Structures are given as C-alpha cells and as structure tokens.
Amino acid sequence: MDALKFPFEFSRKREFSKLREGTDDYIRQMISVCILTEPFILPLTPDFGVADPTFTTLSPATLMLNVSKYIPEVSLVSVDSNLNEETGTVNVKFVYNR
Numbered sequence: 681m682d683a684l685k686f687p688f689e690f691s692r693k694r695e696f697s698k699l700r701e702g703t704d705d706y707i708r709q710m711i712s713v714c715i716l717t718e719p720f721i722l723p724l725t726p727d728f729g730v731a732d733p734t735f736t737t738l739s740p741a742t743l744m745l746n747v748s749k750y751i752p753e754v755s756l757v758s759v760d761s762n763l764n765e766e767t768g769t770v771n772v773k774f775v776y777n778r
Contacts, residue, residue, distance in 0.1 A: 683709065707754055707776065714746045715772055725750075737761060738772055747776070754778060
C-alpha cells in the first residue's frame with residue numbers, strides 16, 4: 681500500500697505524491713511521523729508517538745518501543761538528537777535495519 685508523501689506535494693500528473701510501502705523514503709517518513717506525533721493525540725492508538733522534545737530531550741527508548749510496535753519490519757539501531765540553537769529546532773538522526 682502506498683502512503684501520501686509528507687509534506688504534501690503534487691506530481692506532474694497533478695496528483696498527490698505517494699511513497700511506495702517498504703522503500704527507504706517510506707520507512708523514514710513513518711519514523712518521522714512517530715517523532716512528530718504527540719502521545720494521546722490519536723484516540724485509537726493513544727500510546728503512539730513521543731513527547732515533544734522542544735522543552736525536553738527526545739526519548740530514544742520511547743521511539744524504539746513505538747517503532748518496534750507500529751513498524752515491526754524495522755529495527756532501530758540508534759537514535760541521536762540535538763538542539764540547533766541557531767534555529768531553535770531539534771535535529772533527530774536515526775539508523776535502522778530491516
């Protein structure tokens with residue numbers, strides 16, 4: 681099954697761009713969605729997501745637990761995050777195996 685590309689884009693055919701399931705881009709997007717989703721936001725899966733790392737650090741253990749539960753075909757090897765003080769953003773780098 682394909683997934684809509686996030687952020688949304690249009691293809692040359694004026695359709696929403698999609699990512700094919702199982703590709704690296706698809707997996708990276710799925711993990712990124714997990715990072716960007718706050719717990720308890722999704723009523724049917726309230727434990728999906730990680731706490732907003734804006735004022736705290738990203739919890740690698742929580743992310744690894746979510747990935748193993750919701751994206752079982754992927755195994756996170758490492759998670760590293762740091763605050764970019766110039767932009768005020770948190771950069772997250774993750775490495776995974778299939």
